[in-house]
Amino acid sequence: MKLFFWAGLMALIFSPAAARAEGRAFAFIYEATPSEPGSVETEHFVTFKTGRDGQPFSQVDFRHEFEFGVTKQLQLSVYVADWNYHSGLPDRSDGFAYSATAVEAIYNFTNPATDGLGFSLYEEIKGGDALFESESKIILQKNFGRLIAAYNATLEATWEGSAFRQQRGELQQTFGLSYELTHSLSIGMEMLHEVVFPDWGTDEVAQNFFVGPNVSVRAGEWFATVTALAQATHTTAEPDVQVRTVFGFEF
DSSP, X not given: OHHHHHHHHHHHHHGGGOOOSSOXXXXXXOOSOOOOTTOEEEEEEEEEEEEESSSEEEEEEEEEEEEEEOSSSEEEEEEEEEEEEEESOTTSOSEEEEEEEEEEEEEEEEOHHHHSEEEEEEEEEEEETTEEEEEEEEXXXXXXXXXXXXXXXXXXXXXXXXXXXXEEEEEEEEEEEEXXXXXXXXXXXXXXXXXXXXXXXXXXXXXXXXXEEEEEEEETTEEEEEEEEEEOSOOTTSOSEEEEEEEEEEO
16 A cells, blocks of 8 residues: 555656657557657656565556657657665565666657558667666557557566676567547557566576556647556566556657
8 A cells, every 4th residue: 555655646746747649558568659850758657566475565666758859760768767666575675766777769660650560679778776787679560540559579688786797688578459449548458478587598487478458548748558467477576466657748
């Protein structure tokens, strides 16, 4: 309940600066459509996670992004701060923690609105206290009238700990559908498949699968998108449920 309180509080804080006219149809999936040249947007992510790893644990993650449309193909972003509030984790005491700051670039090759199939490449570099991470993503999107289908394939490499000696690789696949009921309201679903490689080895590979519904609301210059995912596998160290809310606003 304490974590729900903090998540709700942050939602109220950031909702007046909520988001862009078109908005995001998904919370865990990126779409291939680029931002307009010259546009400036801000997006705020709140992700609540809860599960059991010997004992119940919970965490709320926060991200604050400023997004810039540079050209018709290129979009650049800065994540000012990634931070969280966690409780019940076996290796950390309860409380707030700063994680990292990141920069992101998305380059669009084809637009789903004009070329049939949208295709973009994504790269994010993240750095923090004893943390360095590279995330590369392929983004595909197909529009069927009011229905949007999107797919992301992501390779994530992480170095952390003392002298960055702890290494981990992760392959993610995400797929989602979103149907526009009205110009202001869309509903759909998202699926997330993770394959984790500790120390880039294959001896302790873990696979996780999450699936759940989403809803997106748009009005004027702002939007809000919520996705709730439940774990369909049985990995104790992973969340049983994770709910992500994204607020955005276009200046």
